Amino acid sequence: xxxxxxxxxxxxxxxxxxxxxxxxxxxxxxxxxxxxxxxxxxxxxxxxxxxxxxxxxxxxxxxxxxxxxxxxxxxxxxxxxxxxxxxxxxxxxxxxxxxxxxxxxxxxxxxxxxxxxxxxxxxxxxxxxxxxxxxxxxxxxxxxxxxxxxxxxxxxxxxxxxxxxxxxxxxxxxxxxxxxxxxxxxxxxxxxxxxxxxxxxxxxxxxxxxxxxxxxxxxxxxxxxxxxxxxxxxxxxxxxxxxxxxxxxxxxxxxxxxxxxxxxxxxxxxxxxxxxxxxxxxxxxxxxxxxxxxxxxxxxxxxxxxxxxxxxxxxxxxxxxxxxxxxxxxxxxxxxxxxxxxxxxxxxxxxxxxxxxxxxxxxxxxxxxxxxxxxxxxxxxxxxxxxx
Amino acid sequence: xxxxxxxxxxxxxxxxxxxxxxxxxxxxxxxxxxxxxxxxxxxxxxxxxxxxxxxxxxxxxxxxxxxxxxxxxxxxxxxxxxxxxxxxxxxxxxxxxxxxxxxxxxxxxxxxxxxxxxxxxxxxxxxxxxxxxxxxxxxxxxxxxxxxxxxxxxxxxxxxxxxxxxxxxxxxxxxxxxxxxxxxxxxxxxxxxxxxxxxxxxxxxxxxxxxxxxxxxxxxxxxxxxxxxxxxxxxxxxxxxxxxxxxxxxxxxxxxxxxxxxxxxxxxxxxxxxxxxxxxxxxxxxxxxxxx
Numbered sequence: 236x237x238x239x240x241x242x243x244x245x246x247x248x249x250x251x252x253x254x255x256x257x258x259x260x261x262x263x264x265x266x267x268x269x270x271x272x273x274x275x276x277x278x279x280x281x282x283x284x285x286x287x288x289x290x291x292x293x294x295x296x297x298x299x300x301x302x303x304x305x306x307x308x309x310x311x312x313x314x315x316x317x318x319x320x321x322x323x324x325x326x327x328x329x330x331x332x333x334x335x336x337x338x339x340x341x342x343x344x345x346x347x348x349x350x351x352x353x354x355x356x357x358x359x360x361x362x363x364x365x366x367x368x369x370x371x372x373x374x375x376x377x378x379x380x381x382x383x384x385x386x387x388x389x390x391x392x393x394x395x396x397x398x399x400x401x402x403x404x405x406x407x408x409x410x411x412x413x414x415x416x417x418x419x420x421x422x423x424x425x426x427x428x429x430x431x432x433x434x435x436x437x438x439x440x441x442x443x444x445x446x447x448x449x450x451x452x453x454x455x456x457x458x459x460x461x462x463x464x465x466x467x468x469x470x471x472x473x474x475x476x477x478x479x480x481x482x483x484x485x486x487x488x489x490x491x492x493x494x495x496x497x498x499x500x501x502x503x504x505x506x507x508x509x510x511x512x513x514x515x516x517x518x519x520x521x522x523x524x525x526x527x528x529x530x531x532x533x534x535x536x537x538x539x540x541x542x543x544x545x546x547x548x549x550x551x552x553x554x555x556x557x558x559x560x561x562x563x564x565x566x567x568x569x570x571x572x573x574x575x576x577x578x579x580x581x582x583x584x585x586x587x588x589x590x591x592x593x594x595x596x597x598x599x600x601x602x603x604x605x606x607x608x609x610x611x612x613x614x615x616x617x618x619x620x621x622x623x
Numbered sequence: 624x625x626x627x628x629x630x631x632x633x634x635x636x637x638x639x640x641x642x643x644x645x646x647x648x649x650x651x652x653x654x655x656x657x658x659x660x661x662x663x664x665x666x667x668x669x670x671x672x673x674x675x676x677x678x679x680x681x682x683x684x685x686x687x688x689x690x691x692x693x694x695x696x697x698x699x700x701x702x703x704x705x706x707x708x709x710x711x712x713x714x715x716x717x718x719x720x721x722x723x724x725x726x727x728x729x730x731x732x733x734x735x736x737x738x739x740x741x742x743x744x745x746x747x748x749x750x751x752x753x754x755x756x757x758x759x760x761x762x763x764x765x766x767x768x769x770x771x772x773x774x775x776x777x778x779x780x781x782x783x784x785x786x787x788x789x790x791x792x793x794x795x796x797x798x799x800x801x802x803x804x805x806x807x808x809x810x811x812x813x814x815x816x817x818x819x820x821x822x823x824x825x826x827x828x829x830x831x832x833x834x835x836x837x838x839x840x841x842x843x844x845x846x847x848x849x850x851x852x853x854x855x856x857x858x859x860x861x862x863x864x865x866x867x868x869x870x871x872x873x874x875x876x877x878x879x880x881x882x883x884x885x886x887x888x889x890x891x892x893x894x895x896x897x898x899x900x901x902x903x904x905x906x907x908x909x910x911x912x913x914x915x
Contacts, residue, residue: 448882
């Protein structure tokens, strides 16, 4: 009996000890988990969870476990802002990661500013977040519209596109990518000009009004920011016309990702040159192999999506910053993030202390057929580091 | 703009117009006879699109079977909605009916999320119409050409039904004076029921026909209902050929709007409606309602 009691006492002590170590560190994460954006948001969240599991398995941060508080941002800026406020005030998170659409990213950044809460944008690319609307508590580990626009212009020159049809979605990402591209175009391809600019709506599924415009504008190449589902719909509606036989499609928006390759399979057109953050079949850093294997195990598929790495890297930066700050004070975490370097599956990345933007590069290349595969793969793969 | 480019855009506008006509004509028919503004028409259209996805993509049936299933499915849903619920509201004021159809919108869009989830789906062009056809001066997707043909066929079929059959005469009489009609021994309830079922089936068929030219997402019912109202109001509430004309105006304004004034593409249909309302408040082919 005595032994029994002392066991209970020991357990109580152990529990007390755990409490003394502190509650878990709560990491808020918001991605679109429903609707058109879910094709990217769900894998990003999976990467987020993987990083948290791995860090907890190694004992957590500052001796405390990480707890993931996950929410659907619904790709809607006003809903996302409200959800983020709830994360901060009700769920008492210590840092917020995520966002996917640039419009949502801007909304979340605004909440971060008001509530003085650190927000690391893992996917949104609008340049505004790290230029005009930069503030102490917002950071970005995605690429951005200036970097992407710069590379698009470089590719226009490389593939000798003379007359450009410019397609951008009518919201923050599309507008800023357009500006980034137009800024860089004279530098790389002074002889090329934009002959047509069209701006379909975010979330549009019917591109029939736009396709004949592009086909009759006399352009030899399209520069585009139609990402994911937009590109898929465009291809299905335009391909019967032989659209891609004559027109080169140079695109941002990660349509070279394996997710998009798989959702189109045989329908994926020729003449597409695009980007992706990660390719499961291409490792340039030893860490990628272990990361990819763990992700494959978690998702139950060898062919893992690229968005997971962004969710994963977000947690790596958050954990490293808290470790470095030795505090959960948002101001201290923000200071720790400035100039912080973290080793990621694509190599070491550093957040610039001034712009709060990391030097995240992307893989760029043409999407080609390969024997024995029913989806397209990028080949040759070129990793383009930010030059700005 | 060359003539070829103009013709190509006109064809695209026509395809959109004809698809929209199929959907809007159902809304128009229901309003014309029942005097009910059916907000749920958009969500019926969405169900039609999702049904053809399930029937052709998941169950492997052919495209025509899918279209029929969508029409039939919506007819059944509409039958029960009318029989069990809507018919209790005919005598009530418009606001009650509006609230009721809006409740149907909320219920059915949540049901759609439960049944089909929130992913984006594509149906793709049916095997018979996957390619493009060379019309001599332009190359045009076969499926869109098919839509250009289907619209007028449905329009003529509806005109024959309403204008040339005994049942059509009864329907027209029901819009004029239902008490008199009932006094003559016609089962007016049955007429109302049939009209609601037919109108809703048109929404389902329209959704099934629209599915290949776009992608299916949970919010797709919200925009279509506004567009249908624009078409019906432009043409004149309750007027079949008015809706046909309204659909044509809508299709061309959307298509040529994206060509000539791309920054105004969202507002143009509304501007068109406003203009028509200012000049002819009863629509292009409608008649001013005397003494109502």
